[in-house]
Amino acid sequence: MKFFIDTADINEIRKAREFGILDGVTTNPSLVSKVKRPYLEVLTEIAREIEGPVSAEVIATDSAGIVREARELAKIGGNVVIKVPLIAEGLKAVKTLSGEGIKTNVTLCFNALQALMAAKAGATYISPFVGRLDDIASEGMEVVEEIMTIYDNYGFDTEIIVASVRNPLHIKYAAMMGAHIATIPYSVFESIVKHPLTDIGLAKFLEDYKKVPK
Numbered sequence: 001m002k003f004f005i006d007t008a009d010i011n012e013i014r015k016a017r018e019f020g021i022l023d024g025v026t027t028n029p030s031l032v033s034k035v036k037r038p039y040l041e042v043l044t045e046i047a048r049e050i051e052g053p054v055s056a057e058v059i060a061t062d063s064a065g066i067v068r069e070a071r072e073l074a075k076i077g078g079n080v081v082i083k084v085p086l087i088a089e090g091l092k093a094v095k096t097l098s099g100e101g102i103k104t105n106v107t108l109c110f111n112a113l114q115a116l117m118a119a120k121a122g123a124t125y126i127s128p129f130v131g132r133l134d135d136i137a138s139e140g141m142e143v144v145e146e147i148m149t150i151y152d153n154y155g156f157d158t159e160i161i162v163a164s165v166r167n168p169l170h171i172k173y174a175a176m177m178g179a180h181i182a183t184i185p186y187s188v189f190e191s192i193v194k195h196p197l198t199d200i201g202l203a204k205f206l207e208d209y210k211k212v213p214k
Contacts (some may be wrong), residue, residue, distance in 0.1 A: 001174070001175045001179065001180065001181065001182065002023035002024065002180060002181040002182075003021050003022060003023050003181070003182060003189075004022075004023060004024040004025055004026050004052075004053070004055075004161065004181055004182070004183035004184065004185060005022060005025055005026075005183065005184060005185075005186060005189060006023075006025075006026045006031070006163070006165070006183040006185050007025070007027070007029075007031055007185065007186055008027045008028075008031040008032040008034065008035050008042050008046070008183060009031075009034070009035055009071050010035075010042075010045055010046060010049060011068075011185070012066040012186040013025055013046060013049055013050065013192055014049070015186065016186060016189050017050065019189070022050065022052070022076065022148065023052045023181070024050070024052035024053040024054065024055075024181070024183075025046055025050060025052070025053070025054045026054075026055040026083070026105070026127075026161070026163070027043065027046065027054070027055060027056060027057065028057045028083065028107070029057060029059065035142070037073045038050070040076070042074055044076050044077075045074065047076050047077040047080055048077065050079070051079060052053075052079060053079055053080075053081045053103070054077070054079055054080050054081065054085060054197050055081045055082075055083045055105045055107075056073045056076065056080050056081070056082060056123075057082075057083035057084075057107065058070055058073070058082060058083065058084060058085075058093075059060075059088040061084055061085065061089060061090075062086065062103065063090070063096070066084055066089065066090060066093035067093050067096050067097060067118070069082075070082040070084070070093065070097050070102055070212075071102070072108065072130035072191075073102075074102050075214065081103045081104065081105045081124060081125065082097060082102055082104050082105065083104075083105045083106075083107050083127075084097075084104050084105070084106050084107065084123075085106075085107055085108050086106050086107065086108050086109050086114050086117075086118060091106075091117055091118065091121045092121075093120055093124055094106060094121040094123050095121045097122075098121065098122025098123070098124075099122070101199070103122070103124040103125075104122070104123050104124050105124065105125040105126075105127055105161065105214075106118040106121075106123040106125065106126050106127065107127045107129075107163070108127070108129060109126055109127055109128045109129065109143075109147075110128065110129060110133060110143065111143060111146075112143060112146035112147045112149075112150055115128065115150065115151075115155045115158075115160075116146040116147075116150050119150075119151060119154075119156040119158040120156075120159065123155040123158045124158065124159065125158065125159050125160075125161050125181070126147065126158050126159075126160055126161065127161045127183070128140065128143050128144055128147060128160065128161075128162065128163065129163050129164035130143070130144060130162055130163070130164055130165065130166075130174075131163075131164035131165060131166040131170065132164045134165075134166065140164070140170070140175070141170065141172040141173045141174070144160060144162055144173075144174060144179055145177055146176060147160055148160060148177055148178065148179065159180040159181060160179045160180050160181065161179075161180070161181040161182070162174040162179050162181065162183070163183050165182055165183065165184050165185065165188055166188070167188065168188065168191055168192045171184065171188070171192060201204075
């Protein structure tokens, strides 16, 4: 399973990379707005910081505008993936971009049929938002499982990015299902390495070591 970090904060990316398990980055306009810097400047810095895929989201909502923006964003670097909303105009754009060899991450996916359409359009990645589904009393991970079944049935190459991750359980269930990727906020990234019994055990070992004859 690949781990992406969901952020536009270069410091969080650097800290997550120190774990040695970071495979890529996803961003969106909301995340970029938090760092209060120009959009292209932020995306360019991130793309230069890591070798893995960096998802950069378009702002346009019409297919021609999406394609135009995507071509410009793709010039930032070979690791840039264009993040496209899962709307009809988005699917049209994904089909065009796929034909041009530009990688896409189709975002704001909330059901398996949307994911099926994205895969048929040639999406490189699909991003089901599990946390937002949980927020409205739906089972986000069930949608991931349905998408995986459909993709397996027909041999689609589209990789599933489990997005809108809110807690470690989302990551665990995604890994148990065999999802390709989880994109994780830095706060959750930190929490998955921690366990209170690990801390207690380590403290006990260190305390006992003091009793070992020197």
